[in-house]
Amino acid sequence: MTQSNVAEQPALRPHAEDAFADELAALADVDDRPRPARWRLSPWAVATYLLGGELPQGRVISPKYVGPRRIVEVAVSTLATDRALLLLGVPGTAKTWLSEHLAAAVSGDSTLLVQGTAGTAEESIRYGWNYAQLLAQGPSREALVRSPVMRAMAEGMTARVEELTRMPADVQDALITVLSEKTLPVPELGEEVQAVRGFNLIATANDRDRGVNELSSALRRRFNTVVLPLPESAEAEVEIVARRVGQLGSSLDLPPAPEGFDEIRRVVTVFRELREGVTEDGRTKLKSPSGTLSTAEAISVVTGGLALAAHFGDGVLRAGDVAAGILGAVVRDPASDQVVWQEYLEAVVREREGWKDFYRACREASV
């Protein structure tokens, strides 16, 4: 199916296994290490695919995931030991990206995907029915509509579940049988689908989101958990924010703001400091607010500031344009976060060289 799609007209966003088909093939060529059943590559080669590297013939594999090596190694080893993998992290930490590439490298197919939403029904994990056929012929295999998970089990592939915690709890629980018994009974037909070797499941979840359905401990126990960290250095994060803001800005027809780079750095600094609970110079500890303060939020603060500057200001991003946005991102819980923010303003921002305008803007926004 994906093949035909590519042939007819290029997809807006091709699947990982298609976009990097040549790298995967090159890796498969040189890979002489033992492969677990139905894996396209050995664990070592999967890790190389994700982290990048150079193959013996000089073929360069581009890095797909930039971050600690440990993360990828643990993730691949988990899949190799037949355990389900749970990728946790705040938005914008490349959970989905990593899961897609893992599935592509391990099974050569990243499309067996269940998207978790509040409306996800049990059918999307187990199976549904083609009702026309069901009514016409009664329950039969032909009338059965298999879910991605069921297909993965039958074919020994890697299934993916996105945003696991957004699913209702009872739907989540349907996964327990799948993961522990490795079987999916179909009582209507009096049969079951047993997973063949090679089947595995990668789930992603957002660990600091409010209003989600916590995983039950029974389900949690069946996963190995890998927490994806936020960007390690401020520079890297500024880079990500600036790039993303640039992209968003151009699609919203906002003017580019080269002078705003300082402001972006400031926003990222504030976010990082509050998130980590310590100032950049490592000298002062801080309370952390209840919000996530993810990179994604920093991006939206800056974009919002740009819009303000463009439409109501002189087009230059200034402290005043981002102050309100920051306040909104930081103070989620008016009681406790307000104190956190005030303390931060008084103890850190106020004394920082060259941040006077920012301090003033924030004070004004707070009132």
Next chain:
Amino acid sequence: MRASAHEGAVAPTTCGPARDAVSQGGPAAGPLLLGVRHHGPGSARAVRAALEAYEPRVLLIEGPPEGDAVVGLAGEEAMVPPVALLAHAVNEPGRAAFWPLAEFSPEWVAIRWAVRRGVPVRFIDLPAAHTLAMSEDLTMSEGEGEPPGEGEGEPHEDGEEKPHSGGEKEPHREGEETVPGGPHGGGAAGDTPPEGMQRAAGHQEIRLDPLAALAEVAGYDDPERWWEDAVEHRRGGHHDPLAPFTALGEAMTELRAVHGDGGHSQDLLREAHMRLRLREAAKECGSAGTAVVCGAWHVPALAELEQTAVTADRRLLKGLPKVRAEVTWVPWTYRRLAHRSGYGAGIAAPGWYGHLFAAPDRPVERWMTKVAGLLREQDHPVSSAHVIEAVRLAEALAVMRGRPLAGLTESTDAMRAVLCEGSDVPLALIRERLVVGEALGEVPEGAPAVPLQRDVERRQRAVRLKPAATERELDLDLRKDTDAARSRLLHRLRLLGVEWGVPAHSRAGSTGTFRETWRLRWEPELSVRVAEAALWGTTVYEAATAKACSRAVEAPAGTLADVTALAEHCLLAHLPEALPVVMRVLADRAALEADVGHLAQALPALVRSLRYGDVRGTDAGALAEVAGGMAARVRVGLPPACAGLGDEGAREMRGHLDAAHRAVRLLTRDASCAEGGEGLLGQGLAEEGQAGEDRSGAGLLSGWRGMLRTLAGRDRIPGLLRGRCVRLLLDEGCLAGEEAERLMSLALSPGAPPGEAAAWVEGFLSGGGMLLVHDERLLALVDRWLTGVPAEAFTDVLPLLRRTFGQFESGVRRTLGELVRRGPAGDGGRAEPGAGAAEGLPGFAPGLEAARAEPALETVRLLLGGARAKTGAFGEDESGPVDERREVRI
């Protein structure tokens, strides 16, 4: 006495009996050279196997020869590793070096093996007498004030000289350095030997790490990991017990052929000494009956015994400086073996190594089970299935990383993913409890006195305070040098848990910030305390500093007041080096403290410390910064914390508010003065220019007043607190009379619930009713409100009012009564509100009679002026702080 104490434990010095085994299977010729990695469990196992296979008749170990006298103690049951061999200069306990040994240290295994079998053990490294003498940069670790140690401490008469006194007592040149006032462990990073003598941080020499070099050749970036893979994880296999040593020896020979001494220039001396001792032992017991356990790095140097001339070695060792050194055992901890504790032996994971050494087989499985046990103890549900999966993941990771066996890194990754659900929080606990471990060593009673004991005695002599079993009271005048030194010593000892002196209330009742009263009594068990405290350092100062730092760092969360008290103690004991650490912890705790009450409680002690910092000449900059920061946090945190409080909560909060207010006033005392000085805070921050400008006392004070104003005017705040804020503002003089009147009238207006209004009155009037006497407008307001309270509510507010007015002095109460009888109520409301002052109060003339007041004023002026001239900064409100200070210290 000390000699007799461990006489029984002295190890044999002559050769053990020759055994058949020796002739059978010793190494080709020459001594058995067991090159090890210090603190390597694999090395330890290999050493044990080799010793058991070859049964040497004499065992030589890399360590200070002075240790020969106490090595016998190692065989006693009461000796439990981790322990450290401690060498110190007799006359200068601050010069010391440690050789820590854990149960997985090859040296310890070898010593135990030999002592238990009656095989003599000798230490062959350069004598500590020389190495300690070389540590020139050593200071007394006392900056000032402390009189230099008078009295040399009579030479100790334990005449039994080092039992090894072979031929080579020549002094040696060069030596190792010790950190000023700091003991330190040696490198586990392979073979940077003698454990105790690790170089100070600022050391110039660039030293080659032999293991790193080997690891690099093998393609590893981490020498620890290479060593684990190449040596530690090769278990089992009943092959030649010497094989690992031969292989490592060869590798080291290659390495030294390339790198020479690798920058370890002192090693040449040490190795010369080792060779001399080795020759001597070989002569006595036969080459084949001699075994040497030393860092692998030295093996090549010892192997060329034949090629090196005895005379050359002797020449090298000629003329080295010397001090009188003594050696004893002290208990050690795993934590101190670890990197991060500063004095560490440089082992990142003593607990893990101990586990590897102790586990008979399946180290990873056993480790995971241990971890699961710990997590279950902490109510973290971990099933056996978890353990199984963790082990599987660790092994899969090891395979993927191409390692022979899962090591600590793999285990940690697996623990994080499976047992800890990706979280680092339980992982930190595991690191603390298991990876580093909490083992604490023990030393038998017979061990010679520790240097700390010596130092205590020296200090006691220096400040002329004799320990006596009878109790006596001691008054100290801190303005005198000797008394100040005494006070410091007593405070430091208290910090170390040696309660020789206990602060007491003075009988004489003489008070002053410069006075201290102590109750002294030396109990015999205090000597035991001193011995226990030896773990912390070799001098009182150093030990107290180390202990204070550790207490601060390890103080459990939510104990802000404890840390504040500790900071105060550090100032009293004059521990300038500990203070920054404590302050740092304090600032961190304050930042994370969510309960404003705790902050408000901690603030007064801190501000007090700041004042005494002045008296005692301590640098108070850091303190001022922390205090200022904390005050700012209290200011930010108070308004939300005050909202919606119940009666009880409000009452408690009022206490905090008052305390914090006093502290802020003290902190910014001079800010409101005409000169616009900056108070205590300003002094501390003056150098910092801009910071001082931003967070000056004046800034803080105006912010604080602003906060009080906000509180006073906010409806959700309980009446008690609102009233209190108005009063504080009024006393500050930043609330005009009319404004206070307006606020009061607002609070007491008919719409306000009577209970709330009564609470307001209580808050406003607590701490003195003179205000009402002097401001009739306020009195009239109260009066009008009271008469307006409906009958049914009156019984409710009555207890509150009684409590409020009951606190007034009887004179005030009477005057108030008279005023009310005569006053506004009786007149049916006075026309002009300000009239009261002009007409005079009952019993008072309308104005001040200058002539009659003059003598009294003169006396007061004299008192104030005189006191100020004499006592300087702390003369102003002397009795106040003294009382406060007592509360804290007792």
